[in-house]
Amino acid sequence: xxxxxxAGLVALLLAFAGQSLAIDTEVAFDDPxxxxxxxxxxxxxxxxxxQNQTIADSNATLAQDLxxxxxEMIAAGSTDDEIRDFMIERYGDFxxxxxxxxxxxxxxxxxxxLLLLIAAAVLFRVxxxxxxxxxxxxxxxxxxxx
Amino acid sequence: xxxLKFVIPLLLFVVLGxxxxxxxxxxxxxxxxxxxxKPAPVFALPSLQDASYPVDSKELLxxxxxxxxxxxxxxxxxxxxxxxLAIAEQGVVPMVGLNWKDDENLARxxxxxxxxxxxxxxxxxxxxxxxxWGVYGAPETFLIGPDGTVLYKHIAPMTMDVWNREFLPRIxxxxxxxxxxx
Numbered sequence: 001x002x003x004x005x006x007a008g009l010v011a012l013l014l015a016f017a018g019q020s021l022a023i024d025t026e027v028a029f030d031d032p033x034x035x036x037x038x039x040x041x042x043x044x045x046x047x048x049x050x051q052n053q054t055i056a057d058s059n060a061t062l063a064q065d066l067x068x069x070x071x072e073m074i075a076a077g078s079t080d081d082e083i084r085d086f087m088i089e090r091y092g093d094f095x096x097x098x099x100x101x102x103x104x105x106x107x108x109x110x111x112x113x114l115l116l117l118i119a120a121a122v123l124f125r126v127x128x129x130x131x132x133x134x135x136x137x138x139x140x141x142x143x144x145x146x
Numbered sequence: 147x148x149x150l151k152f153v154i155p156l157l158l159f160v161v162l163g164x165x166x167x168x169x170x171x172x173x174x175x176x177x178x179x180x181x182x183x184k185p186a187p188v189f190a191l192p193s194l195q196d197a198s199y200p201v202d203s204k205e206l207l208x209x210x211x212x213x214x215x216x217x218x219x220x221x222x223x224x225x226x227x228x229x230x231l232a233i234a235e236q237g238v239v240p241m242v243g244l245n246w247k248d249d250e251n252l253a254r255x256x257x258x259x260x261x262x263x264x265x266x267x268x269x270x271x272x273x274x275x276x277x278x279w280g281v282y283g284a285p286e287t288f289l290i291g292p293d294g295t296v297l298y299k300h301i302a303p304m305t306m307d308v309w310n311r312e313f314l315p316r317i318x319x320x321x322x323x324x325x326x327x328x
Binding site for chain 2: 049092
């Protein structure tokens, strides 16, 4: 009996847990396509007061204000890029959760490729040297002697 | 040749170590403002003292000025208030307040009780001007040059040390620049 009651309670609590996690509960747009854009952009913008959250995750007043800004810009017909640029102009690249490639961080972006190329070059040289060494061993003057 | 093989990884390690070491002492909460060196965003907002009289940032062109973002809900603002009063006492540059998402009555009460360091206070009830300025946490203090460019931004309560070290030299330099240009 107790067990069923407990399970029922847990189920009830879990049913409400989802709601308590949703921050931005009001639907901003009737048009599902616009609503989808709105939610996508919100998930890409950092809430600078609570730095490890997006503005979709946060209920800080700044996050609310930035969501309002996004909502109004979408309603006014701005493109996603225009909205991102608007935020970057004011808060810098840090506002983006998906960083862009810029002149300053170009080296960082290209680091994986550069490291791969360096590793490949080193590997190539090592392999070639070993091949030469074994060639020398087999073709050396002692190699053919009984 | 053998030496180089050992020196290169060591060098890489030292360089990486230096980056990480410097990173240890950087405050991740201080986000560099992209506005530095750019024209300051313009605003025309109602004044806290007299709502019928708008505060227009364009009227401040031609002189260096300071914009201090504050609110009565902000603990750091209470902390820096005495410093702001002391700075205002110096009378070096006009200090404009931006009252950010605040209750205007509380704001007036605050200035009445603690003293008013501001030449004028603009009311940004909806926080739109604050977004234009890239404000994310009060108190923030901007220095704007006579030509209307943002010269410096301080994020955190103002201290006399920061004022003397970061603001005063830049104010002096901006005056010299204006002098040589005209």
